[in-house]
Amino acid sequence: MTTASAGIAIPDELTSKTNLIAGDWVDARSGERFEVRSPATGEVLAEVPSCAPADVDAAVAAAKAAWPAFKARHVYERSAIVLRMAELVRERAKTIARVLSAEQGKPYETESLPEVMEVALNFQLAGEDVVRMETPVLAMRDPNKRVLTFREPYGVMAVITPWNFPTVIPSEYIGPGLAAGNTMIMKPASTTPLSMILVARCIEEALEEFDLPEGVFNLVTGRGSVVGDYLVSHPDVDIVGFTGETVTGESICARAGIKQTLMELGGNGPQIVCSDANLEAAAAAAAYGCFFNAGQVCCATERILVEDEVHDRFLELLLAEARKWRLGDPFDPATTMGPLNNEPTAVKTEEHLADAKAKGAEILTGGKRESGRPTDLYFPPTVIDGVRRDMLLNLEETFGPVAPVIRYTSNEEAVEIANESGYGLQMSVFTSSIKKCFWFADRLRTGNVVFNDSTDYWEAHEPFGGGGGTKSGHGRLGGRFTLDDVTHLKTVAIDFEKAL
């Protein structure tokens, strides 16, 4: 440990040579670096390599060279490798989580530690599930033939991830990707690469213990518009796993051509509160959905649609819940919500609130950055009522700690509002009627829907991703469902009659 910064000791592994290419920890070829700052204190935590296409070429070449030997390793061996990765992450969870809080801003105890434990869980699930994958065997017209199918890895996989969950989102691709036999180049987000570099140390150590070819797993840092852009269109990359904004995902798909892609994109999750709902539970869940990770979650509650007759009572309960959240330093145990991660997110939140205010909505609590804090990124829990369908808060993803309340008068209208933004990642409905659960489940255009809990509810092994035809992407993250997406089916027909 060397530098003390933002209330934490920076591990030595983060002070130089933090890119992993062909088994070596290296700097960018150009020697250029960029700073990673704490959103909570504004201090520089570390500098990381600012890579260019030449660095990406080296990482892709290493992954390509390593692939045939890695793919040839027995599936039980690859399973053991990712299970070992899980062990190493668990052993170092506290160190990784402290760095995660420092660079991302989320509370250490309630959010960062659980996130890192979920990284280990994702690796564990991949190790357990990969040895239980099943494939179809078909009856053939030709009586002398048998047809089997096998799951094959694609080859070289690029993984590009955002800053809101800097370790757990990468792990959702890395665990299944490696367990299935792909080799990999990962590019973390530029405001939060440090915790992922520590996870990469665990991955590399596990790979070394199994005496694998160098280059199975590579990590490069650098600007998305430079490194990410070059990586996704590289001719030797076979599959791209991307989590981020819809607009970035669209441009990646345009450049990735016929490569396999998994696109986990933006959301605009509504929580629908029916008049027959448990309003206390609905208010607590809505506050959680809006303020967990300061609203910087793809499945955050971006809008709360409340049936007219329970609007006033619900609003009272929601305000009481919002006042329980404590904005503060991520390392203060009393803090339940940290600062926003970056300036563009704060600006977008302000723009959406200004648009709603100008069109007649009323901010009941919060609504602007807090002064007197170490940085300008402390945005309090905000409740805004009188939100209408033409406002940006309803139509676009805000990604800040905002609870916009929209009234509706019929179930049909609630569905119309929920579906109209075109996003369809995760939605939630509070109702006491089982009949309504299925009615809504059939009509909401979304990949995931939760009844009587927050839009922010998920478990690591369930299939998670955008609904068909929505702006939230395609492919599924979650346990064995990701294993399906990072492999393709190879069909093998055997004529046993003609065998000697």
Ligand code: NAP
């Ligand atoms: P972003 O701006 O799209 O960036 C995501 C990643 O892509 C970063 O590593 C970024 O690098 C890189 N990138 C930027 N431009 C690129 C380009 N032209 N080519 C290739 N890569 C490029 O998204 P974000 O602001 O980090 O993340 C927030 C978004 O992620 C929200 O929309 C949220 O809903 C979505 N999200 C979705 C899910 C899901 O499961 N569906 C989960 C979490 C988050 P730099 O950091 O260097 O710019």
